[in-house]
Each structure stands twice: as C-alpha cells, then as structure tokens.
Amino acid sequence: MRVISGTCKGKQLKSVPGTSTRPTTDKVKEAIFNMVGPYFNGGRALDLFAGSGGLGIEALSRGIDTCIFVDREPKAIQTIHKNIESCHFKENSEVYRNDSERALKAIIKRELKFELIFLDPPYKKQKLEQLIDFIAEHDLLAEDGVIVAEYGTEDQLQENIKTYTVLKHETYGTTAITIYGKDNSQF
Structure with missing residues (x-):
C-alpha cells in the first residue's frame, strides 16, 4: 500500500495489523482519485472509516488542505498516526477514535463542510x-x-438520497465505488 500521486508519491503506508480492517487497494484508490480529482486546490476532507488513513492521506498528497480521520479501532488510530507522521501531514490532520454517528454529530457542532467525504465502512x-x-x-x-x-x-445504493445524486459509479472486482454530489453539482 502506497501513496499513488502528489507530494508523497511512492511513500509506503503501513497497514492496520490483523484482519479486522480491509484496506482499499492501490488500483481502486487510483480509480477513485481519477473520478474525483485527480488533484485539488485546497479544501477539507473527511475519512470516516479511515482504517490506515490511505484515502485521506492520498487526498492530502494531492492538494486537500486538511483531513479529519475517524475510526473506532485503536489499532487503526495508531496506524493512522504513524502514516500521517511519515508523510509529514500532522499539521493538516485531525484523528479521532469514535464511531461514525458520534463523529458526525461532533462535526455538526463545529459547523464544518467538506469538499471530499470518504465512506468505506x-x-x-x-x-x-x-x-x-x-x-x-x-x-x-x-x-x-x-x-x-x-x-x-x-x-446496491439508491440513485438519489435526499439532495444527493449519483454522479459516477464503477465496479472493480468485488468492490463498488459510487460518487454522490448535490443535484446542482458542477462535478
């Protein structure tokens, strides 16, 4: 597992020890960023089921300003910290050990909005x-x-969820990727 592009291109990332976390493969990660980027001019990302932090770190490497990483597993949190440190993204990152619902409620209180939200439960x-x-x-x-x-x-996911609609959908082996955006998105 590595950072594919950007300022940390080629940097190896540690995996979460054990079998409870399934990392996004480099092939799928590259496909995701080809769909949503490939590069960014700032903005904020949320990696809600962060695991090793690979998706959020890739976003930071490609130009996102800040990323909030959330996972409920202690081993994942330790791995995220190590990967952030090795990529020198400590100043651009917040890491929280929490479940997804509680994390989202905390984010609501802070009145944050995100250009990029990763949901990989x-x-x-x-x-x-x-x-x-x-x-x-x-x-x-x-x-x-x-x-x-x-x-x-x-x-299967719905085509429309509230004000969000499917902008792109692809499958890679046993993995499906669906990109949602607002109905009026310029994506």
Whole structure:
C-alpha cells in the first residue's frame, strides 16, 4: 500500500495489523482519485472509516488542505498516526477514535463542510444510505463537494438520497465505488 500521486508519491503506508480492517487497494484508490480529482486546490476532507488513513492521506498528497480521520479501532488510530507522521501531514490532520454517528454529530457542532467525504465502512456492517442521508440532512457537503462510497458489489445504493445524486459509479472486482454530489453539482 502506497501513496499513488502528489507530494508523497511512492511513500509506503503501513497497514492496520490483523484482519479486522480491509484496506482499499492501490488500483481502486487510483480509480477513485481519477473520478474525483485527480488533484485539488485546497479544501477539507473527511475519512470516516479511515482504517490506515490511505484515502485521506492520498487526498492530502494531492492538494486537500486538511483531513479529519475517524475510526473506532485503536489499532487503526495508531496506524493512522504513524502514516500521517511519515508523510509529514500532522499539521493538516485531525484523528479521532469514535464511531461514525458520534463523529458526525461532533462535526455538526463545529459547523464544518467538506469538499471530499470518504465512506468505506466494513462491507458486512454497512449503513451507507443512512450515513449519506444524515450528511445530506445536516448539509455537511460543500457546494461542489462529493461523497465517495466504497462497498461490496453484492449491495446496491439508491440513485438519489435526499439532495444527493449519483454522479459516477464503477465496479472493480468485488468492490463498488459510487460518487454522490448535490443535484446542482458542477462535478
């Protein structure tokens, strides 16, 4: 697992020890950033089921200003800190050990909006549509922001969730990627 492009191109990232976390493959990560980027002129990202932090770190490497990393597993949090440090993104990152719902409620209180939100929950325990609904209800996405949902191909997501609509959808083996944005997005 490595950073594919940007300021940290080629940097190796540590994986979360054990089998509880499934990292996004480099091939899928590259495809995601080809769909939503590939580079950014600032902005804020949220990596909600961060695991090793690979998606958020890739966004930082490609020009996102700041990223909030959230995971509930202690081993994941330790790995995120190590990867952020090795890429010199400590000043651009916030890391929280929390579950997704509580993290989103804390973000609402801070009145933050994001240009990029990554939702990559464990495939068997997902509640992606409810999370996207919650994000829409509380208007956490910037005007031209996107939500990147990664999930197993055996699942299906709705075409429209509140004010968000599917902008792109691709499958890579057993992994599906759906990009959501606001109905009026310039994506």
